[in-house]
Every structure is written in structure tokens, then in C-alpha cells.
Amino acid sequence: MSVRATELELAEPYLRQVLASAGLDVGYEAADGDILYRLDENNQRVPVLDLVGGFGSLILGHNHPEIISYAKELLDSHVPVHAQFSRHPYANELAAELNKVIGREFHTDEPYYAVFANSGAEAIEIAIKHAEFDRFVKLSELSGDIAAHIETARAQLRGGHAVVDPGAYAAAGIVAPADQEAGFEELVAEVNRRNGELLARPPLFLAPEGSFHGKLAGSVQLTHNPSVRVPFKSLAAQARFIPAGDPGAIRKTIAQEQNAALLDLTLEGRTVTVTERQFPVFAAFFLEPIQGEGGINLITQEFAEEVRHVSEEFGFPVVVDEIQSGMGRSGAFFAASHIGLRGDYFTLAKSLGGGIAKISVTLIRASRYRRDFEIVHSSTFAKDGFSTNIALKTLGLLEAADGRAYRLAAERGSRLKAMLEAVQADFPDVVKDVRGRGLMLGVEFHDQSESASEPIRETARAGFFGFTLSGYLLRAHHVRAFPTGSAINTLRLEPSIGLTDDQIDQVEEAFRAACTLLREQDGQRLTQG
């Protein structure tokens, strides 16, 4: 007998089973601030301190009261959620407000145009597409120039006003023929063939190792972790990944790939020669100022400066992905502002929706913006009346009282970090590193794959250690903190600016207890307790 769909769990049941193996398949029924509520066996609400924070979407916490009441107001007023192909005053206002922040943090008055979308990966896809559109337009112009030069050379040659430079044949890699005109046409055919081959090549992107920019067909190519990227690598243009701590490696990587030039036939006086035109191999450099999913790694100022230098030298844009690090989490609206890294593009998502709306945006500086992109790209839900209004409200709350939210993120973050460093100082055998900035922190644990305790050793060898630790913190201490797929030994902490001292104490108690179990190699209590 066949199984009926209604009898099956169908919403990613395997993922739930994986979570269940660490006791993480909990259902929550409500959320407020930094608390998620679950029900116990007696149907009583149990508060869980949530440090996962919607993977960084909750800088203002769950269900912030002012955002909730504003959302109700919007719905009661019958806000036009969908009015595609009309004026979008809210989106425009939001873009203007975001521009004020860019101007303040990067000391510029150059405008940034906003292209809205619905998720982080989508904002990245827009950046990928816009960068490639820009490269395409430049290449089309270049091809047009070359075609015009060839026409001019042909006309001059036929009129007997020019000759082909004998060296031109060698430069194009062909044998010089006897007849000038036939020779010229052979040269043209070879130039067109070589250029055609090059023009058909997909672009390359650059990104530091450890990068995470999403999991859609294009954006996943910029996500370093091979286990999620490689199965899909045939789907779109590829990236070259650069060791994040090694600014010197940027130029080396570029040099390895920047090995081809377009050929042009130009007139030097009365001589037709072959000249080389730089072929833009790279479409863009993507980077997160603070890598999130990669395990909380800060990009250095030195690395950022080198990225800016090469981008100017080779003409490709720098895309600063602030999807996780932005919206104040680092103690400034843009984490890149701490290292003076002004993006040609910025991407925002996650907390932009105030914890309830799904919205993202790609901001592109005017000097690099191709307005025709607005005609060739679109999305049904993007720029809708609900999400743009909620984002505007969220931005207003962050900017209020002269940026009190940013100061809070810095202050709460350093307090949390100081506590974690104290734990590390007491358990250096267990905690390997504490890093991050503001409310974007990571606690890295020492590798346990040689643990004396079998359950600990097994989970470490299965690449599941961080989740086992998460399960313990949740069961025994009602604290929710996860590692990431790319940094399994690092727990990521991204609470809201509302995190209290008592909550920090709760985290401390939980982490100290976990560290004690690990020091004692008490696998039994860690996996079941």
C-alpha cells in the first residue's frame, strides 16, 4: 500500500532528523526580544535565550514592539503591498536614508542607487548580474571599437594608403601570406576568431577563502565551502578564492588568470599593426568585512586596502557584503566603515527587515551604475510596500538618538566578549579562540577528534561537534547557539542590542558548565545531560 502524503513529514524531514540527533529539533511557539518560548511536557512555556538571532536577522530582537505595532498600522491602513510598475515612494525614501548612512560612514556625497530584492542571496545575485552587465557593456563597446578599427584599416589598405606591418602576422600567430589584401583578411579572421573565443569565456569573480554569499545558482559559486559549492559548479561563473590573511596573494591570483588580451588592428601612421587591449577577466571582488558563516573572521585593513588597489587597477567593482555584518551589528551601521573599506556596491538583507519582513537591497555607486539594469532585471516581490516601510522603520529605530543602537551593539558586544574571554582564560585547554566585533562573536573550541571520551570523539570525527555542544547548551541551560556548516567548532553568537547583563550571566554559566564537561571529557553528560 502506498503511503499518503498527509501521513508523511514533508518539509525537509531529513534536516529535522539531523537536528534531532543533537536534540535540536525543538518547536517554538512564541518569541520576544532575545527569547524563544518552547512548551514543556506540561504545556508550560520555557524561555530559551536565543543567541542565533535568526542567523543575524534580529539586531532589534524578535518581534520588536514598535515594529510589530507599525506593521499592524500598515496593514490596517491597507498599505499597497503590491503596486508593481508604479512610483515607490517608500523604497525611494529608504534608499535616501541608506544613502545618508553611507555618506556619513564613508565620507562621500556620491549617491548609491538601490535595487531591491527579497533575500540575501538574491541581493548577491543582483550584484553578480550588475557587475557582469557592466563587463558585457564594456566588452560590447570594446568589440565595436575593434570592428571600427578593422573597417578603417581595410579601407586604407584597399585605397593603397596603408600597408600591413609584417610583424602583425607573427603577433597574431599566423604565417605571413604573399598577397597584402588576402593577408589582411586572414589576419582579420584570426583576430576575430581569437577575440570570439575570449569573449565567450565566462567571467571570474574573486573572494577570500571562508566567504559565504548565499546558496542560489550564482551566489553559491562565491561561497567557499566546497561541500555546498562544488555540486553546483557547472551552473554559473566561478570564483577564485584568496587566503583571507594574505593580501599578497590577491595579485598572485589575479596574475594567474589575467593572461589574455583582445587583439585589435590599428593604424600606426600608414601601417596596420596588431595591438592588445586589456580583457576584463574579472567581473567583481566580493567580500564580507566580518565573515559570518565562515566562523567570524575579520578582514584586515591591509587586506581591504589591497582589494581597493587591485579593483582600481583592473577596473572591477568591490562588492562589500554587509548582509550579516551590517545594520549596526558591528557597532557601526556598516562593518566595513571600521576598516575604511568603501564598496562600489553594498548588499544588505537579514536585519533590514526588522525581524519580520523579507527584504534585501544592492546599493551601487552612481559612477558604476548602469541604469539599463533596471530594464533587464526584475522581481515580483521586490520593493513592495510592506517590506520597504518596515525597513524604513527599522532604520529609523537604529538611527534614533544619534545612533544609540550602534553604541549599544558595541557596548553589549564588548561586555559579552569580555565574559567569553574570561571563560577562555579559565579554560584555555577547551576554548581555542574568542573573536569578533560588536554583536557578531565567535567562540572556537579545540578540536575533539582525539578525545578520550568516545561520544565526544565520535561526534567530532563526524563533523558534528558544534551541534552536539549546541544540544547540550539548549537542553541543560536553555541557551541557543549554533556553529555554522563551515566552522563546526565555532559557536556563533549574534544576539540583539537588547541583551541584558542577566542574560550574559546565563550564557557564562552555560559555557562554563560545557567547558567543565569538556575538560573532564564527560561525553555522557555532554551528549545526554
Ligand code: F0G
Ligand atoms: N551573504 C552573507 C554575508 C550571509 O551571511 C548570507 C546568509 C547570505 C549572503 C545569503 O543570505 O540566506 O538570505 O539568502 N547567511 C546565513 C548564515 C545563511 O548562516 O550565515 P540568504
